[in-house]
Amino acid sequence: MSEAASPWLLLAQLCQMTIVMALAPLLTGLVRKVKARLQRRVGPPLVQPYLDLRRLMLKEVVLAENASWLFRIMPYLILSITWVAAALVPTFATGLMFSWSGDLIVIAGLLGAARFAQALAGLDVGTSFGGIGSSREVMFASLAEPAIIMIILCVALIAGSTQLSTIADHMANGEVGLRVSLALALVGLIIVALAENARIPVDNPATHLELTMVHEAMVLEYSGRHLAMIDLAAFLKLLLYVSLIGCIFFPFGIAQSGSGPEFYLLGLLIYLMKLGVCGVLLGVLEMSIAKMRVFRVPNFLGGAFMLGLLGVLLLYVSRGM
Amino acid sequence: MIEPSAYCVAALLALAALSVSMARFGLVRALIYAASGLVCLALLGIGIASLGAGVSQMRLPLGLPWIGVNFRLDSLAAAFLVLIGLGGAGANLYAIGYGRHEPDPGRIVPFIPAFLASMTLVVLADDAFTFLFAWELMSLSSWALVMAHHREEGNARAAFVYLIMAVFSGLTLLLALGMLAGPSGGFTFAAIRAAHVPPATVAMVFVLATIGAGSKAGLVPLHVWLPLAHPAAPSHASALMSGVMTKVAIYGFIRIVFDLTGPPTWWSAAIILLLGGITAVMGVLHALMERDLKRLLAYSTVENIGIIFIGIGLAMAFQSNGFMAGAVLALTAALFHALNHTVFKSLLFFGAGAVLHGTGTRDMGRLGGLINRMKWTQFAMLAGCVAISALPPLNGFVSEWMTFQAILLRPEMPQWGLKIMIPVDGALLALTATLAAACFVRMHGITFLGRARGEAARTAHETDACSIAAMLIFAALCVLLGLLPGFVIDGLAPVTVSLLGGHMPTQLGDRWLSLVPVSASRSSYNGLLVFLFITASTLIVVFLVHRFASSAKRRSAAWDCGFPDPRPETQYTAESFEQPIRRVFGSLVFQTREVVDMPSPGDMRPARITRFAHDLVWEGLYLPLAAYVGSTADRMNVLQFLTIRRYLGFVFVALVLLLLGLALWQ
Amino acid sequence: MHGIDFDIAHMLAGLLVLMSFLMLYQVRLLPLLNVLAAHAFVLSLSVSWQAYIQHAPHLFITAGIALVFKAIIVPMVLRRMVVRMGIHREIETVVSIGLTMLAGLGLVALSLEVMLPLTAGAEPVVREDIALALSVVLIGLLMMVTRRNAVSQVVGFMSLENGINLAATGARGMPLVVEISVAFSVLIAFIVIGIFLFRIRERFDTVDVGVMDEFRGGRQ
């Protein structure tokens, strides 16, 4: 990691952090907008998430009587951990300064830590809704994680690394070509992303119907700035998955480490485009399918796992071993 | 370095002997605990010091005269000496305080040092006799500890099952080592290493060692004693049993499979991988369904043993295919996880003990909201839960991350068995990790968070200073090991060198102290940096929030979607929390069934939901065995009541048969 | 030594075996006791014959013991006992007489078979002698096993012991024979006394079975 220390990379790292933080609400706004349009509604403006955050920030916090200190610090932790995770994913450039402080598994782990914190927070007040949310969340996670590992395995087999920068570089220089396994892995990752971000068909971010909600139930007791932070963390997570998909499966345009600033600008533009496309696609997807019952989700996620495993086995075959 | 450790053993035994008579006096008890804690610290130091320093041996004119009692302190032994020292020191510190609450200390105090001494002996032993002697002694002394609360319901049974399983494992290892020693009785490990054993023997020894060490470590399906014995023993004893003794069992396995017999075969690796995966998942699923704190922890021990065995299995697989870099990584991961497990499992058992002492119950269904009354315990336990759930940046994550790296390093092996087994183990490992996270969210959330579910929790009180100190120290260790894993990995290098002839790239060389399994371009993890990163961003967030957001806050009733209910019964219980996962996995693994009894409107009786679960291993394997023995005993018992004429008949028949045999033989 | 001596010895030994069969054949107690007396008498004959041909006067003591103690005293005592206990009726044998006889034949065959491969190193006579003694012993044991009645079991034991005496006296120059026969007589006396003391009417077993039922629980 000798060259990692150069100020350029540090700068790039910092701007990536600010960029993800800045863009996350926008992406959610975009998705909402698209959905609204497809529903023949005008819908809120793109910047609505920012406004919501601001409103929440300025509101006072209402705490339940028996809410403990855990309940109050968790939002900060959730937000910062998610932020770090998001910062580890190459968005517009690889080989950023801290990118080697963690690989894909670390990112998964960080998200797990955030989830752990959130689930605990959900249990803290001691209401039935918090319990519902937490227990369902961990159940989804327990199914999503093996799928992620399978996908990572698949990718690592191809790229020979779990280091995102390396993977991105490897994928970018094109000798990989199109592979069935990769396609399967992509589908799997999308499924996982939907589940992890509490999107339709697994969960409905816009509902407050006790039987259907998972993520919302968990954060039901939060208000004011705490809620704002948790929402922001959710936005970040969505962005993270989108950029993850981007940098693994569509790494074109990502600036290689050590390349000049102009490449970085180019990468940034291309990254913005990727976000836009993904946002639109996500909106369309969410419009075109319905939410499924909680106990159908396991099959859904199990599907993702199967896809990953299939991808790995196909790789064995394709390598003629 | 061998003499000092021998002195430590002697000191521990002396303490045990002393405490037999002195255990009545509280002060002496505390002193004895303190003394054995210090000895354990010495052991810890010796272990660390002799990790790098080569092999030192020692022979005492005891035991069988023609072989004597041989001790040998090589790097592997040193590594496990560190575990014993660490766990022992912590347990003793904890016991200084916790021991005061014990009703009948005379049944506990003497056996703690004896237990520690015997475990040390197992690790130091260099001949089959000494090894098994110490092994059985370990079982016996820990049995006494399990028997300490002999009047409580079910403890006698627990102790019975435990000792039977322990003796079973001892006898199995006896067979294994007897096989290796050969008819001439070359019992010293040196002789065994020197002897050239045929592959068939190696295979047999492997199977026996797996059964023997596995049943002591808690490998499914030989794990049944853990959830019985650990709750029965006093908490510091269960911490030792679960945190240290199971590791000693793993030491035995490694010693036999990697050191005493030749390089493993791929199928043995596949078997270990399979068992490890099953053990990990079964253990954590059991833990998820438990509501007794200590039983839960016992099952989670089973899970972690499974993870360690996955690492060992990977090492065997790679070694059998001559892929040493992978083998080294996997074995290091396994050893590292063993260390981590010692740390956080001891911590968690301490915490469970504190809860038990503070509330008088281990039943999560009657706890809740302890965060307000047992602040320190809760804080330490939180660290433990995060660590055991393998979440960054704590230590549990590091070892599991390394295991993942080993899996990802080269999942494809020439043999199809491994080709399938390794990725599947990867998935099982991931499943285990997340289920463990779920399990400990549940455990921590139900026990410490929410509202008190019963009088026990409402009137809970914080435990004593020594216990808290022990817990906090171990919590700090969880963090340290997570942030600076390089030290541990470099420390383990001599072990892998001696067993596999190679070691991982030196970690401390990297000036960012980041953890690099093979090469930086392949994968790397820097716990310290991630931690700093998180703190930095947290600080930024805090700053921003407090700069721009309103700091107003108000306390009021919980919102709860508009129907707040003051009664704590309305909270999510442990059962309701586990329900979704039970629905998904339980129906298969435990054949769980839920029976809902919903009274018709106007009917006043409460609605109730009952859950039925089966422990298939117990009901499918152990109960039939017991039933068979019982019925045979019943049938044979008739022989007690025959008439003299019948007994004479036996003599007559025996005589005639022998004569017939003779006639035919001639 | 002349063959005739041995022939007589064999004749007597064979007679003893015959007596044993006669015992097996008996179903009533009193006749059984008569046969026992005869058995002992034949033994004493054979012992004294051995004493004569071996020029071992001390064997005459054994013969005397056999004659006086086993052929006269014990049967008389037993007879009185039987009469007093009032059990001179049918003996309930475990297996039918016929089968017992068959088993006895089988035992004789077995003992011959076992003794057959005796090397010629030993004098030829030993083979037959031992074979016969062995069959007497085995038949005695068979008697003990197949009869439920205490008295008949004593009889069985005594015939067993006669067989041993036969073997012992048949073995030339065997020391301690007298002592052994004395010791055995003591043993038998003990048994007889025991039966008498403990009022073991029906069988040895009554000491058990009756007790069994009440003590079955505690006595495990």
Add this chain to the structure above:
Amino acid sequence: MNILSDLLPGWFDPLLGILIIPLAAAVILAMVPNYRISAALNVAAAFGSLGCAVTLLFERPPPHAFLLVDDFNIVFILLNTFVGFTTSAFSASYIAHELEIGRLTAWHLRFYHAMFQLMLFGMNLALVANNIGLMWVAVELATLTTVLMVGIYRTHEALEAAWKYFILGSVGIALALFGTILVYLAARPVIGEGMDAMVWTTLVDHARGLDPSLLNVAFVFLLLGYGTKVGLAPLHAWLPDAHAEGPTPISAVLSGLLLNVALYALLRFKILIAANASAIAPGPLLIGLGLLSLIFAGFMLYRRRDIKRMFAYSSIEHMGIIVFAFGMAGPLGNLAGLLQMTMHSLTKSAIFFTVGHVAQVKGTQRMADMGGLTTTHPLLGWLLVAGVAAIAGLPPFGVFTSEFLIVTTTFAREPILAVLFILGLLLAFGALLLRLTDVAFGEVKGPVGPVHASYLPVIAHLSLVLVAGIWLPPPLVVWFQHVAALLG
């Protein structure tokens, strides 16, 4: 050594000592009315013969037509006299209590003490006999005396037990005698008529020339005859009752000594057979009976309710183990057998001592009426626990060493047998552990009165076993190895 022999007066012959002292003591004790004196005298006499045995260790008389002391039987003699001594010490306190509660009268005690010494005499004679006939007589004597002692309580069960013992024992004796005669017959052609043909030393010297087929038949009879006394299944029937119903010191002596004496006789003949190449190999027979007894006893242990009867079955189990070990033979096997035998004698008698105290405290032998012993009588309770741990072959006690040797040497040669053996051990261990937990732990049951007796004998035995488990004196082992070599 020499110093010792110089110290001793010329007329002093230790060999005669171990025979005459008990005999004389028996006669005297039969006449002493006061039980305190007689008990003390009993102890003194036992100690005297122990002393003689110890001196035998150092100066050994040459083999004699009737008596013999060699490396082999000195082991047994020492063990015999030692356990005899400790048992007499134990019985002194035990019997006193029996007298108090009126289970025995003063007259009984006279009888008892006389018989005790007579029994020791019989055993010692059997051990030192250099003549198979003499040995037979001695064994019968020992048996008869024990029969009388078993029946001493005159209760219905006691008499029944004695009777059972007596009948089965007599048949066993008869069979053994027949075997002895056969041996003589086999020896006569080679050695010549008369006493010589029954003398050990001569027999063993000429073993090669003896007629094999006669020896075979002889061995069958001896195996069953003496095997009955050893208590091997299926010849064991007398053993549990005799142990359960007799006075506890006698149970201790039965398990600790009488079984050994019978075993000794068996081994003597094993040597003889083994020395003759063309005779059957005794090994398989012994192994078979041993395994049978082990597993049989293992199952029988589960349904026991009477504590003494349970440990009697455990004796059967251990006799099985020992015979198995001697059957496996080989240097390690025989060594293990000897070690196991020694350890078993010490441990089992110690257990019976503790059991005796327990039974006296609780006033019953039903384990269902005992409980929580470690709570009410800590020392007694933990001694019992230690004893059971020792007998179960757990370290740090000596039985572990011998079982370690047996299993290892067996598994290297006959894996299947070793596995069966281990299953048997596990089976028996499970049963013992179950009962132990009921008796020593859990809720307190039955009376909790104090024990008026010294634990010294128990502690002495257990500490010996403990030492042996940790440290076997090299000379002892060398000597055992020599004996093992004798056993072939």
